[in-house]
Amino acid sequence: MQIEFPVTVTLFGYSVLIHPILEWIGIFLAMRLYAILKKKKKSDLSSTQSLSIVIGALIGALIGSKIIGTLENPAAIFEVKNQFLYFWTSNTIVGGLAFGILGVELTKKIIKYNESTGDLMVYPLILAMIIGRIGCFLTGVFENTFGIPTDFIFGMYLGDAYLRHPVTLYEIGFLIIFAFVNYFISKKMTFPSGFLFQFFILNYFTFRFFLDFIKPKINIIFNLSTIQLTCLFMILYYCILIFKNRKSIYFKNKRY
Structure with missing residues (x-):
C-alpha cells in the first residue's frame, strides 16, 4: 500500500x-x-494536587519542547524573518520530557508534596x-x-x-x-x-x-x-x- x-x-x-x-x-x-x-x-494525591502536577508537567513540556527544538538549529534563529513563529513551531519530545519533569518537580515543591x-x-x-x-x-x-x-x-x-x-x-x-x-x-x-x-x-x-x-x-x-x-x-x-x-x-x- x-x-x-x-x-x-x-x-x-x-x-x-x-x-x-x-x-x-x-x-x-x-x-x-x-x-x-x-x-x-x-x-494519596488529592484531585487538586494531581491537577496541579499535571498542569506543571504540561507547561514545562510545552516550554521545553520549543526551547530545545529551537536550539536544534541555533543559527536559524537569526536567519528567519519571524523569530516567534520559528520558536512556536519548533518542537521536540526530548525537550518536552526533560522540562516536563522539571515542571513536575517545581510544582511538587510549591504544593509541598514530597x-x-x-x-x-x-x-x-x-x-x-x-x-x-x-x-x-x-x-x-x-x-x-x-x-x-x-x-x-x-x-x-x-x-x-x-x-x-x-x-x-x-x-x-x-x-x-x-x-x-x-x-x-x-x-x-x-x-x-x-x-x-x-x-x-x-x-x-x-x-x-x-x-x-x-x-x-x-x-x-x-x-x-x-x-x-x-x-x-x-x-x-x-x-x-x-x-x-x-x-x-x-x-x-x-x-x-
Missing part, C-alpha cells in the same frame, strides 16, 4: 494534518489512563508517545522526524525521492518492547518508589541519543546535536539517581 505523505483528513471542509489530531488523542487517552491507574493504586509521582506516568507516557509517533510517521519528511537516506532493509519512501530510516517506527517498536519489559520486571522485582519512572527515562533518553545518529542533525559540539547533549545530561542525572537507590532493589524473594 502506497502512503501519500503527509497524511491529512478533511474536517468541516478543510484538509487538516492528522499528526496534531493524533497528538491530542494521545494526550487525552494518556490522561484517562493516568486517572484509572491513580484510582486503582489509591494514591512523594514520588512518576511511576504512575510510565504507561500513560508510553501510550501518548506511541500515538504521537504514529502521527509523526504519517507526516513523512514534511516534519523533522525522519531518518537519513539508507539502503537498510527497513528503508522507506517518506515523501521524497530517498529511502530513509523510518525512525518514528523504530521508536514505536522500542516503546512497545520497553512496555513489556517494564511489566515483566515489575512483576519479578521490588523497587523503591519512583524507580520505574527513572528506569523508563534513562532507557528512553539512551535510545534517543543513539537514534539521532541516523537522523538529520546539526552538530553543536563533539559531533553531537542539541537533542543528544540534552539526552546525555538526562542519562547522567538518572544514572546517579538509580545508583543511589540500587540497594533498595529486590527480587520478590531475594535481595538484588
